[in-house]
Amino acid sequence: MSEDTSTRRTHMADAPLLEVREITKFFPIKSGLFGRATNSVRAVDGISFNVLRRETLGIVGESGCGKSTTARLIVDLISPDKGDILFDARRLGTDLTLNELRRNVQMVFQDSYASLNPRLTIEDTIAFGPIIHGVPREYARRLAWELLSKVGLDPKRFAGRYPHEISGGQRQRVNIARALAVKPQIIILDESVSALDKSVEAQVLNLLLDLKKELDLTYIFISHDLNVVKFMADRVIVMYLGEIVEVGPVESIYAETAHPYSRSLLASMPSMDPDHRSEHVALAGDPPNPIIPPSGCRFHPRCPIAIPKCKTEKPLLHIQKTRGHLAACHLTAQQQETF
Amino acid sequence: MIEQKTIPLDEYTRSPSYWAIVLRRFSRDKVAMFALAIIILLFLVAVFAPYIAPADPLKGSMLRRLRPIGTPGLPLGADELGRDMLSRLIYGARLSLFMGITPVAIAFVIGSSIGIAAGYLGGLFNSLTMRTNDIFYAFPSVLLAIALSGALGAGVTSGLLSLTIVFIPPIARVAESVTTQVRKLDYVEAAKASGANNFTIIRVHVLGNVLGPIFVYSTSLISVSMILAAGLSFLGLGVKPPEPEWGLMLNTLRNAIYVQPWLAALPGVMIFMTSIAFNLVSDGLRSAMDIKS
Amino acid sequence: MFIYALKRLIYVLPVAIGVSLICFMLVHIAPGDPLISVLPPDASADLREQIRRSYGFDRPLPIQYWIWLKNVFQGDFGTSIATGRPVVEELRKAIGNTIILSLIATLIGFFFGSLFGFVAGYHRDTVIDKIASFISVIGVSVPHYWLGMVLVIIFSVQLGWLPATGAGPGGSSAWVWDWTHIKHLILPAITMSVIPMGIIARTVRALVADILSQEFVQGLRAKGLTDRGVLRHVIKNTAPTALAVMGLQLGYLLGGSILIETVFSWPGTGFLLGQAIFQRDIPLLQGIILVLAMFFVFLNLIVDVLQSALDPRVQRG
Numbered sequence: 001m002s003e004d005t006s007t008r009r010t011h012m013a014d015a016p017l018l019e020v021r022e023i024t025k026f027f028p029i030k031s032g033l034f035g036r037a038t039n040s041v042r043a044v045d046g047i048s049f050n051v052l053r054r055e056t057l058g059i060v061g062e063s064g065c066g067k068s069t070t071a072r073l074i075v076d077l078i079s080p081d082k083g084d085i086l087f088d089a090r091r092l093g094t095d096l097t098l099n100e101l102r103r104n105v106q107m108v109f110q111d112s113y114a115s116l117n118p119r120l121t122i123e124d125t126i127a128f129g130p131i132i133h134g135v136p137r138e139y140a141r142r143l144a145w146e147l148l149s150k151v152g153l154d155p156k157r158f159a160g161r162y163p164h165e166i167s168g169g170q171r172q173r174v175n176i177a178r179a180l181a182v183k184p185q186i187i188i189l190d191e192s193v194s195a196l197d198k199s200v201e202a203q204v205l206n207l208l209l210d211l212k213k214e215l216d217l218t219y220i221f222i223s224h225d226l227n228v229v230k231f232m233a234d235r236v237i238v239m240y241l242g243e244i245v246e247v248g249p250v251e252s253i254y255a256e257t258a259h260p261y262s263r264s265l266l267a268s269m270p271s272m273d274p275d276h277r278s279e280h281v282a283l284a285g286d287p288p289n290p291i292i293p294p295s296g297c298r299f300h301p302r303c304p305i306a307i308p309k310c311k312t313e314k315p316l317l318h319i320q321k322t323r324g325h326l327a328a329c330h331l332t333a334q335q336q337e338t339f
Numbered sequence: 340m341i342e343q344k345t346i347p348l349d350e351y352t353r354s355p356s357y358w359a360i361v362l363r364r365f366s367r368d369k370v371a372m373f374a375l376a377i378i379i380l381l382f383l384v385a386v387f388a389p390y391i392a393p394a395d396p397l398k399g400s401m402l403r404r405l406r407p408i409g410t411p412g413l414p415l416g417a418d419e420l421g422r423d424m425l426s427r428l429i430y431g432a433r434l435s436l437f438m439g440i441t442p443v444a445i446a447f448v449i450g451s452s453i454g455i456a457a458g459y460l461g462g463l464f465n466s467l468t469m470r471t472n473d474i475f476y477a478f479p480s481v482l483l484a485i486a487l488s489g490a491l492g493a494g495v496t497s498g499l500l501s502l503t504i505v506f507i508p509p510i511a512r513v514a515e516s517v518t519t520q521v522r523k524l525d526y527v528e529a530a531k532a533s534g535a536n537n538f539t540i541i542r543v544h545v546l547g548n549v550l551g552p553i554f555v556y557s558t559s560l561i562s563v564s565m566i567l568a569a570g571l572s573f574l575g576l577g578v579k580p581p582e583p584e585w586g587l588m589l590n591t592l593r594n595a596i597y598v599q600p601w602l603a604a605l606p607g608v609m610i611f612m613t614s615i616a617f618n619l620v621s622d623g624l625r626s627a628m629d630i631k632s
Numbered sequence: 633m634f635i636y637a638l639k640r641l642i643y644v645l646p647v648a649i650g651v652s653l654i655c656f657m658l659v660h661i662a663p664g665d666p667l668i669s670v671l672p673p674d675a676s677a678d679l680r681e682q683i684r685r686s687y688g689f690d691r692p693l694p695i696q697y698w699i700w701l702k703n704v705f706q707g708d709f710g711t712s713i714a715t716g717r718p719v720v721e722e723l724r725k726a727i728g729n730t731i732i733l734s735l736i737a738t739l740i741g742f743f744f745g746s747l748f749g750f751v752a753g754y755h756r757d758t759v760i761d762k763i764a765s766f767i768s769v770i771g772v773s774v775p776h777y778w779l780g781m782v783l784v785i786i787f788s789v790q791l792g793w794l795p796a797t798g799a800g801p802g803g804s805s806a807w808v809w810d811w812t813h814i815k816h817l818i819l820p821a822i823t824m825s826v827i828p829m830g831i832i833a834r835t836v837r838a839l840v841a842d843i844l845s846q847e848f849v850q851g852l853r854a855k856g857l858t859d860r861g862v863l864r865h866v867i868k869n870t871a872p873t874a875l876a877v878m879g880l881q882l883g884y885l886l887g888g889s890i891l892i893e894t895v896f897s898w899p900g901t902g903f904l905l906g907q908a909i910f911q912r913d914i915p916l917l918q919g920i921i922l923v924l925a926m927f928f929v930f931l932n933l934i935v936d937v938l939q940s941a942l943d944p945r946v947q948r949g
Contacts, residue, residue, distance in 0.1 A: 160353030474650030607778025
């Protein structure tokens with residue numbers, strides 16, 4: 001079944017809507033007497049992936065694995081050291097302007113309060129994007145009102161309020177409306193529901209699903225919560241220390257997990273069903289220092305099944321059983337060969 | 340398409356803005372209101388000096404030199420050249436207020452421009468401007484003001500210039516630090532992500548959040564500026580005689596403390612009163628803006 | 633700690649160079665030919681040229697700056713125009729008097745400032761707090777030169793208890809620690825102490841109020857710890873910051889003593905600076921400003937390093 005849906009999806013949209021190619025970002029670390037850059041954190045280390053039209057691409061990983069940096073690199077809030085961003089087969093910097101890209105790819109951040117200007121009313125916040133893109137003020141206000149009712153907030157009650165006067169869930173709805181205001185095709189949700197209470201979170205997730213259907217949106221859904229990603233995503237990327245270790249359709253990622261890191265992540269995930277609480281050993285230790293990442297496979301010091309090769313040779317992404325499912329692990333690559 | 344589903348935009352609840360709340364809190368602060376009333380009164384006195392003053396502040400008479408307070412016809416006495424004290428104090432409000440407030444006002448404009456630009460742009464521009472700023476900041480303010488106007492010579496212009504240079508660095512420093520904080524917030528990132536240029540982001544998202552704190556800080560400098568400006572004139576810098584200015588009056592009456600001590604101290608009362616009023620208003624503004632939500 | 637001190641020192645060097653550059657430029661921002669400020673108006677053309685050369689005014693500015701800096705490092709600050717004596721000599725006499733005055737004033741200010749701040753912070757939002765806070769507002773708002781005049785009027789003119797001007801009998805400027813000299817110190821020191829008093833009171837009040845509102849202090853109290861124990865805790869936690877503020881205030885007073893020294897004719901650097909301005913003695917002005925500013929810069933450095941030694945969490949800049 002998973003086979004079927006994924007083939008259908010690829011046929012539907014042959015060209016990816018967004019392509020990320022070999023994107024890299026190192027943050028210099030200043031130290032020493034003269035504040036020279038003596039080292040760098042390899043936040044995102046040469047990753048590539050596609051985002052297909054109308055899909056929800058989940059990105060998971062521990063904090064510090066580079067998920068959020070990836071999101072910011074896509075819309076150039078952080079400039080990459082290397083790599084390309086292509087939207088609709090047009091390359092950023094040559095035949096796509098930053099403005100065009102940002103109009104089409106919007107972001108919703110984790111901290112609902114910090115992402116709203118405390119001095120602007122909610123309608124002014126939502127109308128800001130359209131106004132700078134040349135929509136007359138009065139139209140922009142009407143659009144803001146329309147969007148407010150679309151995200152489930154009564155404009156008459158909320159348009160004139162300030163961010164501190166409303167709840168976290170309501171603020172995140174405002175942030176979604178603000179993102180929608182410039183009519184984007186892709187919305188990056190960077191831990192957007194992580195700070196909310198469980199019941200509020202579910203409401204916002206349902207709202208996101210409804211909006212996606214209604215407005216033909218594409219989501220990049222970043223979260224550390226694997227249950228939520230399972231609920232939302234069509235495909236999932238697993239990141240570890242700035243690299244992609246596994247990518248594939250959500251069903252096969254969760255059912256036929258190929259990479260030992262993904263397996264440990266899933267093992268540490270609280271089950272929704274109390275009878276099926278996992279007995280597996282959760283991930284041991286903290287992620288290693290991203291300044292000096294381990295040699296070979298970056299996961300090998302924490303990996304329960306590492307072999308000597310893992311220490312010396314960097315595994316590449318290998319095709320797994322299911323179509324579109326790739327994993328970067330020497331062992332699963334061997335298993336595949338024996339099949 | 341949008342205008343088809345017309346929602347009546349007029350009937351909805353609008354919350355009071357941040358500044359409306361601040362203003363309401365400020366207006367309930369009795370001490371600050373009293374101080375503000377004093378400042379307004381001083382301004383009125385300065386503006387309408389010709390109508391209020393009983394005599395010409397520059398016209399003296401050798402026969403009336405150093406008359407005590409309460410002399411008939413001379414309610415606050417007469418100074419060392421026999422000029423009417425009350426009239427000189429009234430006219431003195433003009434130059435004294437001008438010399439005290441103008442440097443802070445100009446420094447507010449220049450200092451916050453420098454600081455906001457440095458804080459928002461960061462990087463090399465920030466390092467260069469802020470390190471240059473540190474050099475001026477390395478002088479005690481009194482010393483820098485006196486050094487500059489001492490070298491430039493006496494006069495209103497050189498006094499204003501020196502004081503303005505003194506107040507730019509501290510304001511730029513505060514502006515830089517609040518802007519750096521705001522720049523890192525998600526709503527600025529979100530505004531960038533919606534495609535706004537730097538100018539628009541600064542205008543809509545940065546200024547509204549940084550100008551308040553910078554403004555309050557600057558108002559707290561007015562009191563210092565009043566004391567310093569009068570101090571320059573007191574040293575023989577700044578305003579030149581025979582213009583009526585409180586600091587200069589204090590200087591020229593200094594030798595009279597053995598003859599008419601309380602008369603000689605009068606101009607200082609005015610400086611003190613103005614300075615404390617500005618300090619109280621500034622404190623009131625600060626606590627009015629300190630809203631815990 | 634050592635690395636931090638070294639870092640601060642390296643950071644201070646460009647500031648110090650900048651400060652010296654500003655001092656050097658003081659001669660050149662003075663309106664007109666800098667020669668005017670070093671020559672009698674009736675000097676002959678020959679003398680003019682000679683002086684111009686000896687001061688190096690005929691060379692380009694950067695070279696002049698270099699020569700000047702080299703001289704300064706060798707302890708040669710030029711010659712006072714008014715007295716014809718080396719600037720260094722004039723400064724050496726004055727600086728001791730200024731340090732005595734500023735130090736005593738800072739100590740008085742620190743004592744009363746801490747006291748008012750402490751009482752206000754301890755009884756936060758009560759009448760006592762309001763009164764103590766109002767006193768500190770007065771402290772920062774009062775034109776201190778005027779306060780000096782008022783004190784002179786009361787204690788010298790009206791009551792005749794204390795001398796009005798000078799540092800010793802007969803206008804002598806050599807300081808001795810005896811009662812006749814101390815009598816001269818009382819009024820200027822009290823006047824000067826008002827500024828640091830206000831600022832230290834405000835700082836201490838905020839610190840004390842902050843510490844007392846912390847949960848663990850309330851916990852200590854709940855556990856039955858006496859007020860005395862709490863007091864010791866508060867003092868331990870406010871002392872580093874209060875002392876740092878005191879150090880900085882000392883720097884401000886050293887540099888800002890001119891107005892008070894003028895009022896009391898106290899023979900220190902500020903008084904000398906006043907004379908330099910009055911006589912347009914630019915080399916003297918330049919020398920005093922340079923010494924006082926450098927004093928301030930390095931005092932700042934020392935306070936910073938000491939503070940970080942006392943409390944490693946505080947590493948400014």
